[in-house]
Amino acid sequence: SSYTAAEGLFSRGQKDEAKVRFKEYLDQYPTGAFAANAWYYQGILLEEENDYEGAYESYMHSASYESSRFCESALDHAAAMAWSVGDWETSMDTYMRLYGKTTNAERQRTSLFRIVSSAGQISEHDAVLLYADKALQTQLSGEQKTEVTYWKAQALLESGKRAEARPLFEELSKDTRSRYGAESDYLLSQLLFDSGDADGAEKVIMEF
Numbered sequence: 001s002s003y004t005a006a007e008g009l010f011s012r013g014q015k016d017e018a019k020v021r022f023k024e025y026l027d028q029y030p031t032g033a034f035a036a037n038a039w040y041y042q043g044i045l046l047e048e049e050n051d052y053e054g055a056y057e058s059y060m061h062s063a064s065y066e067s068s069r070f071c072e073s074a075l076d077h078a079a080a081m082a083w084s085v086g087d088w089e090t091s092m093d094t095y096m097r098l099y100g101k102t103t104n105a106e107r108q109r110t111s112l113f114r115i116v117s118s119a120g121q122i123s124e125h126d127a128v129l130l131y132a133d134k135a136l137q138t139q140l141s142g143e144q145k146t147e148v149t150y151w152k153a154q155a156l157l158e159s160g161k162r163a164e165a166r167p168l169f170e171e172l173s174k175d176t177r178s179r180y181g182a183e184s185d186y187l188l189s190q191l192l193f194d195s196g197d198a199d200g201a202e203k204v205i206m207e208f
Contacts (some may be wrong), residue, residue: 003034010041019045035061043077052085063097064087072101083114091119092127099131109138113148120151146172150180157187172189 006021012092022042029035043058064072092115099111112135121126132152132161134136142146151169 002028003032003038006038009045010045012132015045015048036065036070036074037062040070040074043074047077047081052081054091056081072098072104072107075101075147076107079111079114083118083191086121088118088121092122105138109140111138113144114137116151117147119152120147123158125155125158128152129159143178146175146178146180149152152182153184154187182191 002021002025006018006025009021013139019042022038022045025032025038026035026190032038039058039062043062046055046058056078059074059081062068063078064076067070069120074096077093079091079098081168082088082091082094095111097116099108099115102108102111112131116135117126119125119131123164128151132155133149135148136145138150144146149168150172153165153172156162156165156168169184169187172181175181
């Protein structure tokens with residue numbers, strides 16, 4: 001079949017020809033028996049060419065075949081691409097889908113961390129608060145833990161939960177070498193000042 005020919009070319013590393021054949025197959029059989037596979041392989045080829053939009057679209061077509069063995073891997077590729085180019089909203093949405101689908105512990109951990117990080121970047125406070133604690137219960141690196149805690153503290157602050165945010169900022173501000181520690185120090189002094197504790201705010205600033 002035309003799909004088998006395309007897959008053969010792909011496995012032999014004849015990428016340009018494979019890309020043409022996969023496209024021909026998908027034009028001819030957009031919902032064919034091998035559509036999920038063809039979309040996935042096309043995604044890989046387009047990603048290698050740094051065609052972000054084309055690759056993302058191909059992966060998501062492949063992922064739409066929920067029962068396909070390529071579905072999870074396609075979501076993983078698509079989400080990682082969105083993350084790497086800083087397309088935070090797409091990254092957040094795609095990692096949410098991946099998290100909902102995967103049973104792989106490594107993928108779950110990566111998904112949770114990147115959902116919170118992406119959501120934090122675009123001030124999606126509800127999403128941060130929904131996933132931060134789940135992320136913190138996994139084996140995050142020290143740096144990742146600091147970042148997740150920071151976005152959680154900020155989301156709590158923005159949601160008017162100052163009392164809950166304060167101990168998190170206090171913990172983070174102990175290490176001002178990290179970007180999040182320095183930022184927390186500033187936000188903590190602001191929080192103390194806003195709640196009428198000018199002396200406390202001044203102390204934090206002086207220590208910094």
